[in-house]
Amino acid sequence: MSHTTYPQSYYAASANPVPPRPALDGEVETDVCVIGAGYTGLSTALFLLENGFRVTVLEAAKVGFGASGRNGGQIVNSYSRDIDVIERTLPAQQARLLGEMAFEGGRIIRERIATYGIACDLKEGGVFAALSAKQMGHLESQKALWERYGHSQLKLLDRQGMRDVVASDNYLGGLLDMSGGHIHPLNLALGEAAAVESLGGTIHEQSPATRIERGANPVVHTPRGRVRAKFVVVAGNAYLGNLIPELAAKSMPCGTQVITTEPLSEDLARSLLPQDYCVEDCNYLLDYYRLSGDRRLIYGGGVVYGARDPANIETIIRPKMLKTFPQLKDVKIDFAWTGNFLLTLSRLPQVGRLGDNIYYSQGCSGHGVTYTHLAGKVLAEALRGQAERFDAFAGLPHYPFPGGRLLQVPFSALGAWYYTLRDRFGL
Numbered sequence: 001m002s003h004t005t006y007p008q009s010y011y012a013a014s015a016n017p018v019p020p021r022p023a024l025d026g027e028v029e030t031d032v033c034v035i036g037a038g039y040t041g042l043s044t045a046l047f048l049l050e051n052g053f054r055v056t057v058l059e060a061a062k063v064g065f066g067a068s069g070r071n072g073g074q075i076v077n078s079y080s081r082d083i084d085v086i087e088r089t090l091p092a093q094q095a096r097l098l099g100e101m102a103f104e105g106g107r108i109i110r111e112r113i114a115t116y117g118i119a120c121d122l123k124e125g126g127v128f129a130a131l132s133a134k135q136m137g138h139l140e141s142q143k144a145l146w147e148r149y150g151h152s153q154l155k156l157l158d159r160q161g162m163r164d165v166v167a168s169d170n171y172l173g174g175l176l177d178m179s180g181g182h183i184h185p186l187n188l189a190l191g192e193a194a195a196v197e198s199l200g201g202t203i204h205e206q207s208p209a210t211r212i213e214r215g216a217n218p219v220v221h222t223p224r225g226r227v228r229a230k231f232v233v234v235a236g237n238a239y240l241g242n243l244i245p246e247l248a249a250k251s252m253p254c255g256t257q258v259i260t261t262e263p264l265s266e267d268l269a270r271s272l273l274p275q276d277y278c279v280e281d282c283n284y285l286l287d288y289y290r291l292s293g294d295r296r297l298i299y300g301g302g303v304v305y306g307a308r309d310p311a312n313i314e315t316i317i318r319p320k321m322l323k324t325f326p327q328l329k330d331v332k333i334d335f336a337w338t339g340n341f342l343l344t345l346s347r348l349p350q351v352g353r354l355g356d357n358i359y360y361s362q363g364c365s366g367h368g369v370t371y372t373h374l375a376g377k378v379l380a381e382a383l384r385g386q387a388e389r390f391d392a393f394a395g396l397p398h399y400p401f402p403g404g405r406l407l408q409v410p411f412s413a414l415g416a417w418y419y420t421l422r423d424r425f426g427l
């Protein structure tokens, strides 16, 4: 059987030590079989275990192998489409529930870190950076909108205020969210996996679910074993492939790339981001960056389709980094990697149930560090028979991508081109 390891990322190179997690061999019986050990799967497993369920997690590769172990590490509130869009398009009661949940994921992450003592370089504070007057206007509305939902840790920054937190001349202003922040994403996932095991849950790595036998007691098959369960939770996101064809049609895997510099001197690091906040700009195809625990600049940006080799990634992302920080022109890039997130046409998560006992959550469209933690709680509530919050997500409408799976990549490339133009000309 093939053995899949992490990409050569900064996160894999600086991961906390972990125990061996053998592949599933033989048959086991449990209450819930979770497919995928990213944040969605691990968060669901943890909430279920805390509520007395027996849980077996199947991971095709390694814990945090997918987006959860490769992302920008930015704790960003709300959803990829903000609450204003939700309010405009959904019934009032459903919109209210979704709005009230928009800030919960970040709180769950902090609770997990505190309760289970997870070492993942948590730092508080995140900034949304405006590149145009239109984007600044949008941030002003966003602040008012979030405050309407009880969020009180927001501060608008003018050009000078922005210059005080980011040493770049690119921005007109920004919005500081002190309940945003950043983490070492793989170490967060590894800490959550250890928490799952500390509560008696089992995680099998190198154990892809290859088939689900649906029915009153579903059975999940892997190459060398099977799990008989009362419930299945599908949390494979962009790496799920075609395991559940009805989900694949309404979502599309997209690649985004990240580079990491060599460690910067303390003076240089502090001159770039004096308060150590993370930053994302307001473009649709956004740039996002932050300092690591050992003072490297971690910089991601854009959406590029298909697998890329590290040299190629550096060619694409380094110019973006230098446009923001020309002062880094002599700094070496130590790591470059790619990861996939799952896009839906509405950019809202795809959540639901197949039959009575197969649950899923996926497709948070590149903005999932907080949402996935909330998703675990909401899925666990639904399995316990409290489905009001689950139903608010499950009622979000989703549409197939035009042309179906085969045409998804050309369609998405067209979409990326359109959004690049939109960002460039401030449309």
Ligand SMILES: Cc1cc2nc3c(=O)[nH]c(=O)nc-3n(C[C@H](O)[C@H](O)[C@H](O)COP(=O)(O)OP(=O)(O)OC[C@H]3O[C@@H](n4cnc5c(N)ncnc54)[C@H](O)[C@@H]3O)c2cc1C
Residues within 6 Å of the ligand: 035, 036, 037, 038, 039, 040, 041, 058, 059, 060, 061, 062, 063, 064, 065, 066, 067, 068, 069, 070, 071, 072, 073, 074, 075, 076, 207, 208, 209, 210, 235, 236, 237, 238, 239, 240, 241, 243, 256, 257, 258, 288, 300, 338, 339, 340, 341, 361, 362, 364, 365, 366, 367, 368, 369, 370, 372
């Ligand atoms: C490069 C990058 C940067 C990002 N930056 C940010 C950011 O800064 N902030 C933010 O909020 N969001 C960010 N995101 C998005 C965020 O990382 C994701 O939304 C989130 O991690 C998704 O978590 P997940 O558990 O749903 O999926 P994943 O983390 O992708 O986990 C899915 C897991 O399921 C496993 N799996 C798949 N199929 C099977 C199967 N058949 N059997 C068993 N296991 C299976 C996979 O191996 C994988 O480990 C970024 C994404 C990428 C790719």
